[in-house]
Amino acid sequence: MRIVVTVDGAVYTDDVEPRLLLVHYLRERLGKVGTVVGCDTSNCGACTVLLDGKSVKSCSVLAVQADDRAVTTVEGLAKDGALHPVQEAFRETHALQCGYCTPGMIMSTVDLLNENPDPDEEQVRHGLEGNLCRCTGYQNIVAAAQDAARRMQGTQAEDAR
Ligand code: FES
Ligand code: FES
Incomplete structure (x- = not known):
């Protein structure tokens, strides 16, 4: 499936398998390895990102669910070289x-x-x-x-x- 997703302010268009998890899309496709996998069972929260401004565990969200939405990872928080x-x-x-x-x-x-x-x-x-x-x-x-x-x-x- 084709998705168009904004991640840390940049727009990406990608073809993904419907079963691909958002955390794997972020890490393996986009190289956003600041978002990590701690458990893979939705328990630990290490994979948390913002989806349209609300926190979600990205191991429990499919990449296709981020279609036409905005994701912010920890890598997108700093602005102009200054930490959030x-x-x-x-x-x-x-x-x-x-x-x-x-x-x-x-x-x-x-x-x-x-x-x-x-x-x-x-x-x-x-x-x-x-x-x-x-x-x-x-x-x-x-x-x-x-x-x-x-x-x-x-x-x-x-x-x-
Ligand atoms: S990796 Fe532990 S909640 Fe997502
Ligand atoms: S798990 Fe090591 S600092 Fe939190």
């Missing part, structure tokens, strides 16, 4: 160890903060419950999400001036 505030917050707050869960954690955090720009700790934990991390114990990930919220509010306040 959520990426910056994860780096500054030491919210990763091995880093395998990090692309998915970051994409889910972006979605969470789009929905709720100022979440409390419980809301962050609830918002990220579909993403598993086997290294960090989550404390710094929660701190990073709240730090990112402050950074994004600061950016918006500056933009409004």
